[in-house]
Amino acid sequence: MGDIISLIISGIANGSAYALLALGIVIIFRSTDTVNFAIGDTGTLATFAALSAIAAGVPIAAAFFLAIAVAGVVGIAAERLLIRPLGHGQHLLFVALVITIGLGLVMQAGMGAFWGNTPKPFPPLVPGWIQVAGVAISLNKIAATVFALIAMGFVAWFFGYMPFGIAMRASAEDPLAARMLGLNTGRIASIAWFLGCGLAAIAMFFLAAESSLNPHIAHSPLFRAFAGVFLGGLTSMPGAVIGGFAIGVLDNIAGHYISANYRDTIVFTVIVVVLFVRPAGFLGSIRKERV
Amino acid sequence: MLDMTSAPPALAAEGVTHRYGGVLALDGVSVQIGTGQFVSVLGSNGAGKSTLAMVLAGLLAPSSGTVRAGGHAVASRGHGGPIAGVSLVPEGRRLFGQLSVRENLLLGGFGAGASGRETRRRLDEVLASLPKALRDDPGRAAATLSGGEQQMLAIGRAIMAQPRTLIIDEPSMGLAPVLINQVYEWLSRLHADGVTILLMEQMATHAVRHSDMMVILDRGRVVYAGSPQGDAASAALISGYIGEEAL
Structure with missing residues (x-):
């Protein structure tokens, strides 16, 4: 029993980065109908920028906010230059998806060329460790978990109750109708990409401190974040965060009780079973339409 | 002319x-x-x-x-x-089907630049003019409404902007x-x-x-x-x- 509790606690801590990434993915998807595969690399790029700033003497807390700003601006630029010119439509979802995959690969190559491919040590935002139910957890992971939970609460409130958040959902559903009402769909898209990519920067900032920073660090977390998104529901922001945490816990349990070699297999088998029973994920909703 | x-x-x-x-x-x-x-x-x-x-x-x-x-x-x-x-109720209504009746109305005021308090005031006023089914369940998704209810909601959404x-x-x-x-x-x-x-x-x-x-x-x-x-x-x-x- 003690094992399970400690595995869950450390799994939640591990899953915080997946949860933040998943939330970023869902914000962008729900606001602009685009699945952004470059979101992890955007966060990595911003974390490299923060590393250069730290090396130049910028305090780590300031570098943290710099990373968020850099990722946000890169996100806005990507949306304006690569996604917005495509227009809107169901068939463009796949075009945009391929474009963001390509953008991510270009970013990785660019980061490798500029900062090199060898892993670089990265300082934690909050150094130190604490014992939770007998498990030693880094304060860095605790901070990431707290950020993920605060972000989830804020985003759920913002999109559920604030007019601008509701306008973001409306804009994703029908941008022309949104413009007819006087809503500025271009500004809505920019804010969504800023928020989504900013959250990715937070995730990568915490992940880099847990291991080290390299241009390909986002691969595995992005894979798990997408799993979390589908597990929680592509349309649900709280679902994405819960899905991200659930992936962290599943990952831990599979690694401990079965084999570390079969972690991915076990995690994704469970997801397939869940999606078979609930195709929209735990908290996602199937589109309801009167016929 | x-x-x-x-x-x-x-x-x-x-x-x-x-x-x-x-x-x-x-x-x-x-x-x-x-x-x-x-x-x-x-x-x-x-x-x-x-x-x-x-x-x-x-x-x-x-x-x-x-x-x-x-x-x-x-x-x-x-x-x-x-x-x-000037407000337009377009052909086919173009409601936000996945948003609720209340959210569709709210966007009519928000898009026209009304303040939060003013939007809420207009919302109560416009909801009172809508058919009972909409008044009684403003949390219902617009896509689940009948054609007549959708048309009334589309007009209500346009009225939220208080157009001349x-x-x-x-x-x-x-x-x-x-x-x-x-x-x-x-x-x-x-x-x-x-x-x-x-x-x-x-x-x-x-x-x-x-x-x-x-x-x-x-x-x-x-x-x-x-x-x-x-x-x-x-x-x-x-x-x-x-x-x-x-x-």
């Missing part, structure tokens, strides 16, 4: 032409909508009514010509944008007669409250009964603009819907 009032018209199109690629949708349309008027633009399918609605609402920049609101030019070749004080001019495109499309009556009753109440109404309709019966001016479009051109009553109006209606050869 007909000018019914001495005050600057609420909306005016001056020599407006619009092309979709090689297809001419509007061909030199000039029309004035006087402040406080109830104007119907009639015509068969493909006459250019929806294009004119979009152009007059500022949502489609004309290929040539000018749109004026209150005497000021607001849209001309290549330049457009939603016109302050309401453009409504094909309000009777797909509705049962009893629901069409409800829609027209609401439009009449809005007109009585001082809102200028510009109606784009294929079904002439209701439109003619409520309007004080009628415009008939045929293949993108104005073939009649004037009183909806009298022999000239009847002849124009027959010509516009059935063709010159029918006369």
Whole structure:
């Protein structure tokens, strides 16, 4: 029993980065109908920028906010230059998806060329460790978990109750109708990409401190974040965060009780079973339409 | 071109032409909508009514010509944008189906720049004017409403902007007669409250009964603009819907 509790606690801590990434993915998807595969690399790029700033003497807390700003601006630029010119439509979802995959690969190559491919040590935002139910957890992971939970609460409130958040959902559903009402769909898209990519920067900032920073660090977390998104529901922001945490816990349990070699297999088998029973994920909703 | 009032018209199109690629949708349309008027633009399918609605609402920049609101030019070749004080209920309603009734209404006020408090005040007011099914369950997704409920919600959403001019495109499309009556009753109440109404309709019966001016479009051109009553109006209606050869 003690094992399970400690595995869950450390799994939640591990899953915080997946949860933040998943939330970023869902914000962008729900606001602009685009699945952004470059979101992890955007966060990595911003974390490299923060590393250069730290090396130049910028305090780590300031570098943290710099990373968020850099990722946000890169996100806005990507949306304006690569996604917005495509227009809107169901068939463009796949075009945009391929474009963001390509953008991510270009970013990785660019980061490798500029900062090199060898892993670089990265300082934690909050150094130190604490014992939770007998498990030693880094304060860095605790901070990431707290950020993920605060972000989830804020985003759920913002999109559920604030007019601008509701306008973001409306804009994703029908941008022309949104413009007819006087809503500025271009500004809505920019804010969504800023928020989504900013959250990715937070995730990568915490992940880099847990291991080290390299241009390909986002691969595995992005894979798990997408799993979390589908597990929680592509349309649900709280679902994405819960899905991200659930992936962290599943990952831990599979690694401990079965084999570390079969972690991915076990995690994704469970997801397939869940999606078979609930195709929209735990908290996602199937589109309801009167016929 | 007909000018019914001495005050600057609420909306005016001056020599407006619009092309979709090689297809001419509007061909030199000039029309004035006087402040406080109830104007119907009639015509068969493909006459250019929806294009004119979009152009007059500022949502489609004309290929040539000018749109004026209150005497000021607001849209001309290549330049457009939603016109302050003008709300459009588009053909097919274009509600946000996955958003609730309340959220759809709220966006009508928010998009027009109303403050949060003002939007909430308007929301209560507009909800009170909607059918009971909508009032009782404002959390219901718009996509699950019936056609009549959706049309009422679309009008309510437009009213949330407190427009001086309401453009409504094909309000009777797909509705049962009893629901069409409800829609027209609401439009009449809005007109009585001082809102200028510009109606784009294929079904002439209701439109003619409520309007004080009628415009008939045929293949993108104005073939009649004037009183909806009298022999000239009847002849124009027959010509516009059935063709010159029918006369």
